[in-house]
């Protein structure tokens with residue numbers, strides 16, 4: 001399979017499991033584990049068997065895995081304090097507890113890994129386009145600041161593989177939602193690009209990576225602590241699951257983060 005390593009990402013191949021990791025988060029590998037899985041396996045469809053192999057490779061405890069049963073494209077973020085907690089219908093989880101690993105599922109939506117190395121806090125965020133419009137990245141960072149007294153200057157956010165501006169083509173109605181929500185940022189000329197007209201409908205391309213980055217900068221994060229994967233799931237459809245490509249049959253890439 002093609003290697004997706006780049007200046008921010010390391011593509012790991014370990015026996016029958018394969019995943020991506022952020023080089024920045026690997027600097028803290030004695031305190032933190034994380035990954036973003038590839039198409040090499042659909043970790044959902046095998047009663048956890050492949051998850052177990054994955055967890056073995058990551059040296060994580062499979063029994064402390066926490067999944068969100070239903071990700072609902074909201075901007076809701078929940079704090080988890082023990083592994084017995086069954087998350088509500090939310091799209092983001094945060095904790096300061098070691099050993100609990102958050103596992104969220106993605107096919108084109110944006111995964112955001114949050115880590116405060118000073119206060120030792122993690123977050124795993126599912127930011128689909130609706131979650132992005134709902135500013136879930138900001139909701140999560142605000143919650144971490146409020147509940148754990150984090151300094152935003154310490155917080156690291158890694159924006160994982162997702163559908164890039166090159167492929168996130170939308171109609172006028174969705175374009176208008178982005179335009180109206182983020183016009184205050186004064187970067188609409190950068191986040192919205194006019195595309196072709198198809199079957200009489202004007203198309204537009206949206207840059208959700210830049211929106212998320214800008215929202216995180218607004219929260220007081222340092223520019224160098226916001227890291228993008230620079231990997232588009234559609235451009236790399238041979239390696240990563242993509243809803244745009246596979247529609248209802250699409251598998252899911254899994255984003256995992258855990259304090260260790």
Ligand SMILES: [Zn+2]
Pocket residue numbers: 163164165166167232233234235236
């Ligand atoms: Zn693309």
